[in-house]
Amino acid sequence: MSILQHIELITEGETEILVFKNKDYKKGPGSKDKLPFYNPSMELNRDLSILLNQWIIDNSKIHVNILDGLAASGIRGVRLANELRGNFDITINDWDEDSHDLIKKNIKKCKLKNAFAIKRNLNSLLSNMRFHYIDIDPFGSPVYFVDSAMRSIYNNGIIACTATDTATLCGVYPNVCKRRYGVKSFHSNVMHETGLRILLGFLCRESVKYDKGIEPLVCYSTDHYFRVYIKVKKGVNHANRSVGNMKYVTSKELFSPKINSANIGPLWLGKIENKNVIRELISYVFKKKFNTKGELLNLLNLLENEANSSPFFYTTDNLASLLKISPPRLNRIIEQLKEKGYDVSKTHFSNTGFKTNSPREVIEEIFKQKK
């Protein structure tokens, strides 16, 4: 039976593209299959990469070299080539024969002049080509490609990574996390934020050994993946500044009294969002066509709101259970903390979560008020 009979024409954003649709598709980490992989639930992830790359091109005076390093059907790279405007080209790579054929078919179908299909091991490709943007979207963890991406990326270039090993980063398999990322993970109410900061910490360590530093631009977590966009800056000063953001925290700082450990980390405790970049991305959402527009705006607005907040957050359900009361409405807590003059924002990490600079006693007082 020919694999071509599984092929389907779908539309994402402004692009019609051929993919192999897996009828038994479920959310969660992608798995290796015989057919080139296509995951419809990653559409928002790809949409955001379109926004980010348009921002890179618009802010660059030179021709931009983009790499979709682990391309599968080529959907991300083909969409980038078709939907971006400006001075750029894109290399679309996958070592799998069927993927490579499908990528070439899609480049031809979309009549793309600035997209090139390559069939190589990503690590060897990164060892002899350089890029301004490198996208690493693997099955599971991106750690196996980060060292070569750090060497390949141009100064001030951007590396984007997806990690779908969420269980590992969220503390279900602490020993795997220790081996893979060099940090013990923790299963707690703030595990999505610690997971993201473990991933960023790993990227930081991989950059500083080459006297480079990282600056996170847009980073977020969902139930089934983490995604980070980091700028890589060359120079000892940038490297030292980055290393200065690697710190240990106590369970008290994580607002997670259940974790019984004095020193947790090292985690990236620097900023994880760049408010100005996110604002610009929000303005781009209205200039392009996205099927996920509502979701995209919702996520970017939450990221913008929490961009300047300190690490970690409370959740109404967790605090209420510690105080042995029923969980209050999140909006009431936020309003009352604001009335008292504290900084407070919702967080994309949890829909019952809030970040604030208020002392714990003040929050508990508000929780106990009946209103």
Ligand SMILES: C[S@@+](CC[C@H](N)C(=O)[O-])C[C@H]1O[C@@H](n2cnc3c(N)ncnc32)[C@H](O)[C@@H]1O
């Ligand atoms: C999760 S899929 C990529 C999904 C794709 N980016 C998308 O948006 O649909 C991962 C792909 O990486 C490819 N791959 C895995 N290891 C590789 C390597 N070392 N070099 C090149 N390709 C690799 C696999 O063949 C697979 O197609």
